[in-house]
Amino acid sequence: MTSVLAQLAGVFSQLSLLSFGGANAVLPELQRQAVSVHSWATPQQFHSLFGLSQAAPGPNLMIVTLLGWHVAGIGGALVATLAMVAPSALIAAIATRLWHGLRDRSWQRTVQAAVTPVSAGLVAAGAVFAVRASTATVTGAVIIVMAAALALTKRVHPLAVLGAGTTLGLVTTMM
Incomplete structure (x- = not known):
């Protein structure tokens, strides 16, 4: 140990x-x-x-x-x-x-x-890693696109985006 x-x-x-x-x-x-x-x-x-x-x-x-x-x-x-x-x-x-x-x-x-x-480049590399890990399914890819679109175009609180994405992910995996 x-x-x-x-x-x-x-x-x-x-x-x-x-x-x-x-x-x-x-x-x-x-x-x-x-x-x-x-x-x-x-x-x-x-x-x-x-x-x-x-x-x-x-x-x-x-x-x-x-x-x-x-x-x-x-x-x-x-x-x-x-x-x-x-x-x-x-x-x-x-x-x-x-x-x-x-x-x-x-x-x-x-x-x-x-x-x-x-610093921005290193953070971007981490983001690319997260995207690759999350796009293993079509649902993951859709959630990424939706979350990015909301974050870039609307003034939506990040917790709302997190909650909606998590709920969508849970609902689709239980189907």
């Missing part, structure tokens, strides 16, 4: 340092590590855990906690979550303090402008 916890800590602490834009930015690598490298979950199990993490309220890193739980119970959930949060939180705290002290430097705006598209 200790070696599994150490593996979880190693994987998630590394991903923590790459997760510009949140845990969804490293979702493709998280899936590769969990499914292909460590065999902690099958592709179907991983997609189920991801779906559950997105349906649950709370931070987008819930997949990390659920995967840790799946692999090693409560200890795995704690280790995975702490390993994902602690390194980046520590670096963010230090960087914020340093960044604030350098706020009058002209190069600061250049660095911010350079990091923003990288």
Whole structure:
């Protein structure tokens, strides 16, 4: 059990340092590590855990906690979550303090402008992963298109979109 916890800590602490834009930015690598490298979950199990993490309220890193739980119970959930949060939180705290002290430097705006598209690209890669995982069925594809259309064209609360999509998904799977 200790070696599994150490593996979880190693994987998630590394991903923590790459997760510009949140845990969804490293979702493709998280899936590769969990499914292909460590065999902690099958592709179907991983997609189920991801779906559950997105349906649950709370931070987008819930997949990390659920995967840790799946692999090693409560200890795995704690280790995975702490390993994902602690390194980046520590670096963010230090960087914020340093960044604030350098706020009058002209190069600061250049660095911010350079990091923003990288972060957006990583988040977009996570979105593509989620779309691929959700389009395994025609119903999933229809729900994605409907949710995207609502989000882009109407001022609909995200919880309403989530509730409607979940209800549609449940109704169609029970038929």
